[in-house]
Amino acid sequence: MHRYSKWLSLFSLLLCFITSTAQQVKEPRIDEKWIKEVEPFRIAGNFYFVGTQDLGCYLITTPNGHVLINTGVASSFQTITKNISKLGFKPTDVKILLCSQAHYDHLGAMAAIKKMSGAKLYIEEHDAQVVRDGGTSDYDMSMYGKMFEPIEPDGLLHDGSVVSIGGMNITVLHHPGHTKGSCSFSFTVHDSAKSYKVLIANMPTVIVECKLHEVKTYPNITDDYKKTFKSLKKQKFDLWFAAHNSQCHINEKHLLGGTYNPEAFRDDKGFRKEVADLEIAFMKQL
Numbered sequence: 001m002h003r004y005s006k007w008l009s010l011f012s013l014l015l016c017f018i019t020s021t022a023q024q025v026k027e028p029r030i031d032e033k034w035i036k037e038v039e040p041f042r043i044a045g046n047f048y049f050v051g052t053q054d055l056g057c058y059l060i061t062t063p064n065g066h067v068l069i070n071t072g073v074a075s076s077f078q079t080i081t082k083n084i085s086k087l088g089f090k091p092t093d094v095k096i097l098l099c100s101q102a103h104y105d106h107l108g109a110m111a112a113i114k115k116m117s118g119a120k121l122y123i124e125e126h127d128a129q130v131v132r133d134g135g136t137s138d139y140d141m142s143m144y145g146k147m148f149e150p151i152e153p154d155g156l157l158h159d160g161s162v163v164s165i166g167g168m169n170i171t172v173l174h175h176p177g178h179t180k181g182s183c184s185f186s187f188t189v190h191d192s193a194k195s196y197k198v199l200i201a202n203m204p205t206v207i208v209e210c211k212l213h214e215v216k217t218y219p220n221i222t223d224d225y226k227k228t229f230k231s232l233k234k235q236k237f238d239l240w241f242a243a244h245n246s247q248c249h250i251n252e253k254h255l256l257g258g259t260y261n262p263e264a265f266r267d268d269k270g271f272r273k274e275v276a277d278l279e280i281a282f283m284k285q286l
């Protein structure tokens with residue numbers, strides 16, 4: 001009896017611990033467009049859109065397993081996995097997980113997708129700590145506490161790292177500022193007619209409301225943003241995408257372009273304009 005009650009109290013303690021950790025995760029704000037479902041579609045070759053109305057989640061398929069870039073918020077787990085299935089692929093065949101930036105609107109469902117698929121998560125080294133602690137060490141949003149389920153990355157990425165699987169090589173471009181480890185991804189896909197160089201850009205939106213030099217939790221923030229703008233302006237690509245639809249208008253381009261039309265995403269001018277506008281906003285906060 002004594003032994004039994006000891007186990008029981010240990011069990012309830014464990015349950016209490018699990019519940020309290022689960023309760024601690026709280027997303028500060030959910031935009032309706034972030035969770036609104038849209039039909040997934042093939043963008044170009046083995047590159048697909050599996051996100052929501054505003055959040056860019058991308059699938060790259062290969063014979064050796066797939067790569068998923070970004071997951072949306074925690075509750076989008078169902079939407080993203082359903083979208084992958086709708087395209088005829090198995091969510092359990094996702095082998096590599098990547099993220100544009102360690103914010104809860106891009107990796108909220110990452111822990112659940114990782115658990116479901118057993119995929120490996122690779123994170124740029126400067127975002128690794130934030131990923132490990134669920135956002136509590138985020139330079140701008142630490143007051144919200146844990147915003148997503150903490151994850152231990154399986155490997156760290158750096159500027160110029162190449163993630164390879166099944167004949168695909170994805171180059172990592174470290175574009176810090178929005179988060180310390182924000183990344184863009186560059187790779188080439190092919191269909192029967194053409195090859196396309198793709199850029200999934202992490203757009204350098206300034207999130208702090210104070211002047212940048214006042215951000216004590218990120219002393220080199222100004223230089224990081226400058227480095228990112230410089231690098232983005234140098235990028236050459238055929239098709240470009242972003243972490244938010246509001247930045248690259250992927251859903252609108254798809255609706256205008258029709259069922260399968262990679263050319264609909266050829267928009268160099270739109271990219272340059274978006275970067276220029278963000279740079280003006282950045283200059284105002286110097």
Ligand SMILES: [Zn+2]
Nearest residue numbers: 101103105178
């Ligand atoms: Zn963000």
